[in-house]
Amino acid sequence: MSDPLSEVVRLLHPRAAFANIISGKGNWAVRYSEFGLPSFCIVLKGSCLLTVDRHEQITISAGDFILLPTTPAFTISSFAPVPPVYLDPNKVVRGSELRYGEQEGSPDMRSLGGSFLFDCSDPGLLVSLLPKVVHVQNSVRLSQLVQMVSEESTGQKPGSEFMLSRLVELLLVEAMRSAAAGNAPPGLLRGLGDERMARALKQMHARIDHSWTVDQLAKISALSRSAFYERFTRMVGVAPMEYLLAWRMEIAKDLLRDNGLAVSEVAERVGYGSTSTFSVAFSRHVGQPPSRYARSE
16 A cells, blocks of 8 residues: 655655764854755764754754754754854854864764755645654654764765765655654644544545545545545644645646656546646646746746
8 A cells, every 4th residue: 555654755855965974062142044955963962952943942862863854944052051153054164173162172953954955846745744843752763764874975985975865865755754743733633633533535546546535535444435525634734635635736837847747647546537627737736837847847
C-alpha cells in the first residue's frame, strides 16, 4: 500500500544539505535574521537556549534535534543574558566552524546546524505538515544521520551529491515520524498518527484515481459517516474531499513538471474522467491552466 509520508518526501525532491559546526564558550548570544528555508540543528555537547520568534524559549541539550521548517528569526545563547551578535544566515560561509563567546579552550556547547535544499517548486508542502519548531530529544538515528550529512557536505567525495540527496530524505522522514508521534498540528502527520485516519489516508494515496466518497472512507476507518468526517477534519485540518483534491493537484503538478505527459493523461492518472473538468479544477486550485503550468515549469 502507498506510504503517504514517503510520497510527500518524494514530491519535495530534496537534493542536498549543508552543515556547519557551531560552538560556544562562556557567555554568548547570537541573533539570526529570518531565513525562510528549512533548517536543522543537533546538539553534540552541552546545552544552550533557543528562542524562535513567536515561540516560547526552550533548552536544547546534547542529543536534541531541532527542525525549523520555515526558519524565522531566532536567537541561540548561553544561559546568562548578554547582548546578541547579529548574523545573516544567507552570508554564513558553508563548512566553516562558527565559534561564539570565548574563542580559546574547549567549548561548553557544540552543535551541528545547517539547511536543506529542494528541487521542488513548492517547499511549502513541508511547511504545511509540520509545527513551527520540531524538537526531538535523544534520537540516536537523527544524530547519526546529521553526522553523515556533515561528513558528506564537507568531504566532497565522489558521489557526494547523490549521498546527500538520500541522507536528506532520511532526515526528513525521521523528523516527520517524530512529529507525527508528538503534538503535530492539524495536517497529514497528525492524521497518520491516528490509527483510523491513517487507514483512510493510506487508501486515498494508494488509489488516487479512485472515485472516493466520504461513505467509502468512513467504512475503511470503521466509523460512521458523520464521526469520520468530524474526526478527519479535526485531525487533518480540512474536509476529506478537500484533502483529496489538494493531494491530486500536488501529484498533477509533479506529473506536468517532470513526465512530459499530455494533460488528458495526467487527468486520468489523478482520477478525472474528463480533461475539461480536470483543467477547471487545476486552474482554480493552482491559478493557471495545466498546459500553461507545464510550459512554465
